[in-house]
Amino acid sequence: MKHINLNAFSDVSKRTRVIAGSAAAILAAGTIGAVSASAAAPAAPAAGTVPASVRADAAPRDLVSTTHLDIDAATRAARAALDAAEREGQRVSVAVVDRNGNTLVTLRGDGAGPQSYESAEQKAFTAVSWNAPTSELVERLKSAPNLKDIPGTLFLAGGAPVAVKGAPVAGIGVAGAPSGDLDEKFARAGVTALSR
Structure with a gap:
């Protein structure tokens, strides 16, 4: 992470330096949070697979067939x-x-x-x-x-x-x-x- 030297801005008001420092801290926190969130996300299932918790095979007696024009x-x-x-x-x-x-x-x-x-x-x-x-x-x-x-x-x-x-x-x-x-x-x- 890059540090900002606020002393380099001696001619800048103290209020401006506080705002700039706060913005840098918020930006750093957001970056760390995004990295942490993506590291904690579960891996996506492989292409073409369906997790067992959402797959259901309906019994033939529960299905209805209909006829349609092509x-x-x-x-x-x-x-x-x-x-x-x-x-x-x-x-x-x-x-x-x-x-x-x-x-x-x-x-x-x-x-x-x-x-x-x-x-x-x-x-x-x-x-x-x-x-x-x-x-x-x-x-x-x-x-x-x-x-x-x-x-x-x-x-x-x-x-x-x-x-x-x-x-x-x-x-x-x-x-x-x-x-x-x-x-x-x-x-x-x-x-x-x-x-x-």
Whole structure:
């Protein structure tokens, strides 16, 4: 450690010398503390190993398997829905979500309105959540109006579920056409593309 000779600063006030000396002491203490702390830290486990205290192997009976669309299938479905809309001159956005409602693919068609992007995702989320076309869910609102308060949902026609053996695996949502019936028609074209 380097020492500071405060006497060399004879023309400097005593107060300045005390402050300079205090700063040097604080700096030295910090350095010694940092060295001591790093010396006391436990060694990190070797790369690729997990300490036994945090590793747990779950029993197979405690696990659940789910089925999801892969990205290629989700893209194919989204493209089929967008193509169906474009053939009819409609400017829409298309979203495909997985079983958990996470967005896999979103396509915003040329000229689609800014609101259509989020609406398509919400319709897809709603369809997969209830495993039903959103046009049917609109009818359910008559008997359970609070359904519309669930975050992330949109109870307008235009969402269609993708199911395997009756269980939902994805949802396709379309928004931007002048009617929900058209949006849903295009969403169903996406579902149909997956069955080929």
